[in-house]
Amino acid sequence: MTTISIFGVGLIGGSLALCFKGKPDITVIGHSNNPTSVENMVKRRIVDEGTTSMQAAAEAADIIFLCVPVGALETYLERLKQFSLKKGCLITDVGSTKLSVVQCAEKLRFKDAYFIGGHPMAGSERSGMEAASSHLFENAFYVLTPGTDTPVAEVERLAKLLAYTQAQIIRVDAREHDDIVGAISHLPHMIAVALVNQIRTYNESNELYKNLAAGGFRDITRIASSDPFIWRDILINNRTVLLKLLDDWDQQISVFRELLEKEDAEGIEKQFEVAGTFRKQVPDRRKGMLTPLYDIYADIPDHPGMIGQIATLLGKHRLNLSNLQIIESRLDVPGVLRLSFRDQETADRASALLSEQFSIHV
Ligand SMILES: NC(=O)c1ccc[n+]([C@@H]2O[C@H](COP(=O)([O-])OP(=O)(O)OC[C@H]3O[C@@H](n4cnc5c(N)ncnc54)[C@H](O)[C@@H]3O)[C@@H](O)[C@H]2O)c1
């Protein structure tokens, strides 16, 4: 029997618990200092057992997941060091930054226990155990940052357990992780928040800003709704990297400023072209799909019954639709429909059929 103890049963801790719970020979224990949270995690069947005793959860565990905010990770490691952990206990975390926690674990020198840094590259702007889902990590990368002296067998033991998340495990150096994740996750969160706050101040004198905000604004700002406490810790922890990234950001924005000042139409086109080409190469790792999907985008007139007609037509031609999403739909403006198929051939046939039958631009 493997006992997994999870400290911090929120969005990420709760999602991991749901991935492991009910699997053969696994018991999941959830810890919180708050008795009501312990009651809730058991009542919601996120964990098998819950406790407010950090020592009880730690000493019962074969594997420990620290799923608390980045700013609390070092304190949790220091407390674990004071307990009599099981021999061979594996400790890992899910923090969005890796260097500081890895260095802290190295300094603590656990006896008969191993620490391997971890970071699932999946999440949400929501937080708390209510937002947890067993599908959260499907298809995502799950970064592990073992130290040079971590036994390979321990990394494999953790990777084997993480197979239940259906994520793809990747090993990355902790410093490199913080550089890269700073750029692709932490910087975008700061930009989203700054942008929303800029518009918020305009909106104070004219509510039309908020009311006219549509797909573009929503797409780039979803993550501005992320948890303030979680993000305060991440940004402060990775501040050295982020300050350098902000210098580069200033430079990118000043390129636009210059293009506008010079009315350089070609230069602006070029910016969109190169960005679009790179953006297309970024893999779409939507959760809940185990094989890649092939998408087509259709401009559809926004009138009742159109989606039904499209689905019926595809069905009649035995073109199996795997997913369907309305990207934007407003009165008098064409909606964009994303249709996803299991293979390129089906996507191409659907595309040809829709253009032919409905004169839809695909
Ligand atoms: N949210 C994401 O998208 C995401 C993705 C990957 C990794 N992470 C990382 O996962 C960890 C948990 O984030 P989350 O999104 O699950 O947050 P969350 O707020 O949903 O969960 C955090 C949990 O930690 C508990 N906690 C324990 N000690 C705490 C303390 N000292 N201060 C505050 N809360 C404490 C909270 O009660 C809560 O249950 C963070 O380290 C975060 O960087 C988050």
Ligand SMILES: O=C(O)C(=O)C[C@]1(C(=O)O)C=C[C@@H](O)C=C1
């Ligand atoms: O999808 C989101 O809402 C996220 O914020 C997920 C996201 C990200 O920036 O991609 C956020 C923090 C994590 O540490 C990893 C993933």
